[in-house]
Amino acid sequence: MDNPLxxxxxxxxxxxxxxxxxxxxxxxxxKRRCGRDLVVGAVCDLDKELAAExxxxxxxxxxxxxxxxxxxxxxxxxxGGADGIAKKLCETAIAAGKHVVTANKALIAxxxxxxxxxxEDKGVSVAFEAAVAGGIPITKALREGLVGNRIxxxxxxxxxxxxxxxxxxxxxxxxxxxVLAEAQELGYAExxxxxxxxxxxxxxxxxxxxxxxxxxxxxxxxxHTEGIRHVTAMDIEFAEELNYRIKLLGIARRTEFGIEQxxxxxxxxxxxxxxxxxxxxxxxxxxxxxxxxxMYEGRGAGERPTASAVVADIVDIARGNSAAALGVPAAEMExxxxxxxxxxxxxxxxxxxxxxxxxxxxxVAAALRDCEVSMEAVLQKGRSPGEPVPVVMTTHETSEGxxxxxxxxxxxxxxxxxxPRMIRIQSFSGGGIE
Amino acid sequence: MDNPLxxxxxxxxxxxxxxxxxxxxxxxxxKRRCGRDLVVGAVCDLDKELAAExxxxxxxxxxxxxxxxxxxxxxxxxxGGADGIAKKLCETAIAAGKHVVTANKALIAxxxxxxxxxxEDKGVSVAFEAAVAGGIPITKALREGLVGNRIxxxxxxxxxxxxxxxxxxxxxxxxxxxVLAEAQELGYAExxxxxxxxxxxxxxxxxxxxxxxxxxxxxxxxxHTEGIRHVTAMDIEFAEELNYRIKLLGIARRTEFGIEQxxxxxxxxxxxxxxxxxxxxxxxxxxxxxxxxxMYEGRGAGERPTASAVVADIVDIARGNSAAALGVPAAEMExxxxxxxxxxxxxxxxxxxxxxxxxxxxxVAAALRDCEVSMEAVLQKGRSPGEPVPVVMTTHETSEGxxxxxxxxxxxxxxxxxxPRMIRIQSFSGGGIE
Numbered sequence: 037m038d039n040p041l042x043x044x045x046x047x048x049x050x051x052x053x054x055x056x057x058x059x060x061x062x063x064x065x066x067k068r069r070c071g072r073d074l075v076v077g078a079v080c081d082l083d084k085e086l087a088a089e090x091x092x093x094x095x096x097x098x099x100x101x102x103x104x105x106x107x108x109x110x111x112x113x114x115x116g117g118a119d120g121i122a123k124k125l126c127e128t129a130i131a132a133g134k135h136v137v138t139a140n141k142a143l144i145a146x147x148x149x150x151x152x153x154x155x156e157d158k159g160v161s162v163a164f165e166a167a168v169a170g171g172i173p174i175t176k177a178l179r180e181g182l183v184g185n186r187i188x189x190x191x192x193x194x195x196x197x198x199x200x201x202x203x204x205x206x207x208x209x210x211x212x213x214x215v216l217a218e219a220q221e222l223g224y225a226e227x228x229x230x231x232x233x234x235x236x237x238x239x240x241x242x243x244x245x246x247x248x249x250x251x252x253x254x255x256x257x258x259x260h261t262e263g264i265r266h267v268t269a270m271d272i273e274f275a276e277e278l279n280y281r282i283k284l285l286g287i288a289r290r291t292e293f294g295i296e297q298x299x300x301x302x303x304x305x306x307x308x309x310x311x312x313x314x315x316x317x318x319x320x321x322x323x324x325x326x327x328x329x330x331m332y333e334g335r336g337a338g339e340r341p342t343a344s345a346v347v348a349d350i351v352d353i354a355r356g357n358s359a360a361a362l363g364v365p366a367a368e369m370e371x372x373x374x375x376x377x378x379x380x381x382x383x384x385x386x387x388x389x390x391x392x393x394x395x396x397x398x399x400v401a402a403a404l405r406d407c408e409v410s411m412e413a414v415l416q417k418g419r420s421p422g423e424p425v426p427v428v429m430t431t432h433e434t435s436e437g438x439x440x441x442x443x444x445x446x447x448x449x450x451x452x453x454x455x456p457r458m459i460r461i462q463s464f465s466g467g468g469i470e
Numbered sequence: 471m472d473n474p475l476x477x478x479x480x481x482x483x484x485x486x487x488x489x490x491x492x493x494x495x496x497x498x499x500x501k502r503r504c505g506r507d508l509v510v511g512a513v514c515d516l517d518k519e520l521a522a523e524x525x526x527x528x529x530x531x532x533x534x535x536x537x538x539x540x541x542x543x544x545x546x547x548x549x550g551g552a553d554g555i556a557k558k559l560c561e562t563a564i565a566a567g568k569h570v571v572t573a574n575k576a577l578i579a580x581x582x583x584x585x586x587x588x589x590e591d592k593g594v595s596v597a598f599e600a601a602v603a604g605g606i607p608i609t610k611a612l613r614e615g616l617v618g619n620r621i622x623x624x625x626x627x628x629x630x631x632x633x634x635x636x637x638x639x640x641x642x643x644x645x646x647x648x649v650l651a652e653a654q655e656l657g658y659a660e661x662x663x664x665x666x667x668x669x670x671x672x673x674x675x676x677x678x679x680x681x682x683x684x685x686x687x688x689x690x691x692x693x694h695t696e697g698i699r700h701v702t703a704m705d706i707e708f709a710e711e712l713n714y715r716i717k718l719l720g721i722a723r724r725t726e727f728g729i730e731q732x733x734x735x736x737x738x739x740x741x742x743x744x745x746x747x748x749x750x751x752x753x754x755x756x757x758x759x760x761x762x763x764x765m766y767e768g769r770g771a772g773e774r775p776t777a778s779a780v781v782a783d784i785v786d787i788a789r790g791n792s793a794a795a796l797g798v799p800a801a802e803m804e805x806x807x808x809x810x811x812x813x814x815x816x817x818x819x820x821x822x823x824x825x826x827x828x829x830x831x832x833x834v835a836a837a838l839r840d841c842e843v844s845m846e847a848v849l850q851k852g853r854s855p856g857e858p859v860p861v862v863m864t865t866h867e868t869s870e871g872x873x874x875x876x877x878x879x880x881x882x883x884x885x886x887x888x889x890p891r892m893i894r895i896q897s898f899s900g901g902g903i904e
Contacts, residue, residue: 058618058760068685068802069617069794165615171761173615180614180791181599181607183503184492184781251502309767312743326492327605327778330768333743334761344761347618357614357791360503368502 040073041354044106046099046125047114048079048086051139051166054343055112056090059350066347070354074347078106099125103132110135110353112346118142130154130162137349139166139342145240145256148247153366162361163349168241169194169318171341172334173348178248178322179359185324187249189289191464192320193313194241194299196336197225197232198264198284202301203314206272206281212265224316234263235284235299242286246297249288249322251364255297255372259286262300271387271457274415274428275303278385281311285462294373296380302462303385321464329464378437383412383461386431388446389424389454396451397427403449407442409434424453430461474507475788478540480533480559481548482513482520485573485600488777489546490524493784500781504788508781512540533559537566544569544787546780552576564588564596571783573600573776579674579690582681587800596795597783602675603628603752605775606768607782612682612756613793619758621683623723625898626754627747628675628733630770631659631666632698632718636735637748640706640715646699658750668697669718669733676720680731683722683756685798689731689806693720696734705821705891708849708862709737712819715745719896728807730814736896737819755898812871817846817895820865822880823858823888830885831861837883841876843868858887864895 043059045052059066059076066074079087080096087095096102099121103111111129113136115122122143129136136155138144144151144164155162165175169192178187193199197219204215216233219225231237243256264284275282280303288297304311309331313319318336323329335341352358362369390396397414404411415428431439443456477493479486493500493510500508513521514530521529530536533555537545545563547570549556556577560570570589572578578585578598589596599609603626612621627633631653638649650667653659665671677690698718709716714737722731738745743765747753752770757763769775786792796803824830838845849862865873877890 054760062618062620062759065620066618068798071794071799172764173611176610176615177607180786181610181782182778183785184496184500184778186496186499309743309746312746324778325496326488326774326781328769328775330606330766332764332766334764340760341762344616344618344758347760348615351617352614355791355793357789357793359789359791360505364502365505 038072040075041110041350042075042077042108043110043112043350044078044080044102044108045076045112045114046080046102047116048081048083049114050339051342051346052081052114053086054339055114055346058343058347066351070351072354074350074354077108078102100128103128103134108134110137110350112350113138113140116140116142118146123147126151126162127154130158130160133158133160135161135353137163137346137353139164139346141167141237141240141244145243145254148244148362149253149366149369152361155361156366161353161358163352164244165349166342166345168244169320170334170336170338171344172318172320172332172336173345174245174320174332175248176348177332178245179363182322182324182327182330185326187322187324189287189323190245190249190320191285191287193283193310193318194238194286194336195232195284196316196318197229198238199314199318200224200316201233202264202267202282202284205267205269206276209269211269212267233265235261238284238286238299242288242297242299245286245320246288246295247362249363250290250295250370251368252295252370252372254362255374258297258372258374260298260300260377264301266457267301268457270426271459274387275385277415278303278430279306280304280461281306282459283310287462291375291379293375293379296375298377298380301459303459304462308464378435378440380436381433383433383463384431384439385459385461386429386443387457388427388452390427390451391422391453392425393451396449399449399451400427400446403445404442407438407445409438409442472506474509475544475784476509476511476542477544477546477784478512478514478536478542479510479546479548480514480536481550482515483548484773485776485780486515486548487520488773489548489780492777492781500785504785506788508784508788511542512536534562537562537568542568544571544784546784547572547574548780550574550576552580557581560585560596561588564592564594567592567594569595569787571597571780571787573598573780575601575671575674575678579677579688582678582796583687583800586795589795590800595787595792597786598678599783600776600779602678603754604768604770604772605778606752606754606766606770607779608679608754608766609682610782611766612679613797616756616758616761616764619760621756621758623721623757624679624683624754625719625721627717627744627752628672628720628770629666629718630750630752631663632672633748633752634658634750635667636698636701636716636718639701639703640710643703645703646701667699669695672718672720672733676722676731676733679720679754680722680729681796683797684724684729684804685802686729686804686806688796689808692731692806692808694732694734694811698735700891701735702891704860705893708821709819711849712737712864713740714738714895715740716893717744721896725809725813727809727813730809732811732814735893737893738896742898812869812874814870815867816870817867817897818865818873819893819895820863820877821891822861822886824861824885825856825887826859827885830883833883833885834861834880837879838876841872841879843872843876
């Protein structure tokens with residue numbers, strides 16, 4: 037296998053540019069490591085200017101034409117978007133018997149199972165290391181490094197923008213909107229931050245991790261998704277007081293009902309290493325029956341880390357290495373049984389803003405009792421008659437359904453003047469790192 | 471490739487037993503994941519009793535006879551020891567055209583380059599994921615996941631016994647000998663703890679990581695190795711006061727002089743996630759030019775995590791996947807140029823026990839000045855005339871050579887009543903996680 041591997045890259049934005057640069061800058065190293073040249077044989081972007089850096093590389097402005105006309109073994113899709121040209125490009129490339137590498141989490145979360153089936157039928161690879169947690173080689177770890185294990189749970193900090201915002205809010209005491217605006221200025225958040233701050237980006241990645249961990253089809257629609265817009269500086273302060281840290285986590289696990297997938301802000305014990313993963317860093321934890329708990333940490337986005345992941349996939353193809361893209365071949369995948377969120381059990385942090393009238397607390401306690409939610413602790417700070425004051429409670433383990441019913445009753449109380457804030461307290465008992 | 475892969479396992483101690491159990495317990499899962507059966511076709515141990523659990527598996531009491539007579543595609547060496555039968559077994563298996571999987575860090579640290587060369591000549595694999603950091607798939611991460619990167623530094627907590635001892639010393643305030651004795655009772659330390667507490671085990675693992683990271687031959691003899699016997703409860707207390715944590719780290723990096731490899735206790739900033747890796751856990755950090763910093767954490771030893779790593783190597787062979795065992799083919803390896811330890815530059819923690827006489831400190835300061843070591847801070851606690859008191863100093867960055875000369879001069883002072891204790895303060899600037 038000493039013939040060069042020919043690579044065609046569609047999309048020359050941040051990641052695409054980084055990938056071409058890596059392949060050319062580290063070409064000698066890559067040749068030593070995989071025994072053959074990795075050649076950028078074609079590039080494609082609607083904006084021809086983006087290709088100007090590499091005048092020696094054949095340029096296309098139509099991605100489908102590139103698949104048809106370029107001499108390429110591998111098509112690298114870095115255009116983005118769950119549908120449209122990105123999807124069409126991958127389908128066309130597979131149909132033409134070419135390997136596909138992509139960093140497109142939305143595409144894989146929505147259409148990954150179908151693309152993998154099509155690729156298996158054609159005997160080509162579909163690889164997407166860069167789609168999950170940027171530079172962290174987590175899809176490889178799940179498909180290969182931990183292959184001997186039954187995975188019981190996989191979770192992580194999957195969105196660097198949210199982690200940056202939550203970290204900065206904690207460090208500075210500032211509020212969400214303020215920190216988001218700054219993150220946008222610094223380039224850590226998009227002009228339209230919806231996908232990031234609403235948890236959708238993390239849910240895309242979680243859906244992919246779930247499939248890899250459990251050998252089931254990807255089911256993005258089954259991810260219970262909440263973002264970080266409602267996290268306040270006050271909640272972060274209370275969390276610290278309770279020895280927790282608020283992190284947006286994606287968590288997938290097997291329950292007695294099926295597979296639970298959820299993305300939401302969590303209170304995590306400071307004793308858990310993931311509580312200390314700050315700023316734009318991502319981390320993924322996988323619990324296996326033999327390996328116990330393993331954690332993987334690194335940059336979750338950005339030109340260079342993402343290019344590192346794209347190139348790792350290309351090298352696997354160059355070396356002729358393959359493993360089922362989603363852990364098991366499509367024909368062997370388990371049907372996906374959704375574990376419903378209202379069957380979820382856990383502990384909860386609740387913050388109410390109440391007018392400080394006599395009897396309020398008795399009403400709240402009665403609502404919890406009526407819904408069979410058992411209180412663990414109460415924190416109340418500052419009393420100024422007539423002014424709203426925060427009341428913070430933590431609960432013992434209860435079901436999500438009971439908690440939601442109790443919150444509905446509490447919200448109806450006259451003295452409770454804004455919707456209660458609820459943050460799940462996430463313990464990871466059973467895993468080793470804690 | 472739907473024929474079964476036949477595996478012969480030599481050594482049925484903790485890891486060998488765990489490996490057979492994993493392969494049989496998770497056989498269905500493994501078949502789904504790699505598309506063929508993984509069959510334990512033969513086992514071998516001097517003690518026949520250890521094979522009694524699997525009466526259906528052909529038993530050998532001679533490992534070399536097993537290579538010759540068993541119908542096996544892969545020989546798994548779990549006997550241990552840098553030389554002797556383990557080495558002979560691997561050489562014989564390779565010569566017979568069989569793949570080799572081993573968890574034997576001493577063997578690979580001493581003879582890995584030669585074994586890899588022999589295997590490359592024969593077109594078979596030598597795989598040793600289990601030899602470094604137990605269940606953490608770090609050799610795969612370096613060979614494959616980070617393959618696009620020039621690695622500038624790799625370091626980690628590579629010995630769970632030492633990390634357990636240092637963690638317990640910190641948590642309880644007890645001294646080394648006391649905690650070691652308890653660790654031995656609990657089975658976390660061997661009856662003869664030399665390999666662990668002197669840093670030799672960590673040095674074996676570091677030498678392997680160095681080769682993987684930098685594409686050079688393995689050079690165990692070039693590892694500067696110090697253990698943890700001299701770490702005292704008092705130093706741990708001072709470290710906490712200075713916002714450091716004492717960890718036994720193995721560190722390899724490229725310097726202007728060549729490759730530096732060292733294993734010794736370090737003071738690590740609490741802001742670095744590795745400072746929070748406690749107990750028997752291991753962690754490895756790799757810094758690459760594209761991926762920036764990535765960290766991998768998990769159990770470093772034990773029956774089940776190590777079996778997980780052994781099986782990952784077996785599955786790679788079953789899938790027909792391979793990458794150069796040490797990152798690049800033996801013919802492409804760089805010659806190893808040793809960066810000498812006295813050229814090392816860094817900051818230092820120094821603790822002296824002095825009789826509290828006038829002028830002692832002036833003499834110490836003069837010695838540092840004469841050796842061009844610049845003091846950063848001084849801590850002195852407790853003064854009881856006539857009694858020895860600790861004087862703790864930290865230095866600005868200086869060379870190891872200067873520091874050693876200064877310590878020699880200080881040791882010669884009459885008022886310094888025991889050898890100065892020196893612990894290197896390790897900063898990881900340039901890497902991202904800190």
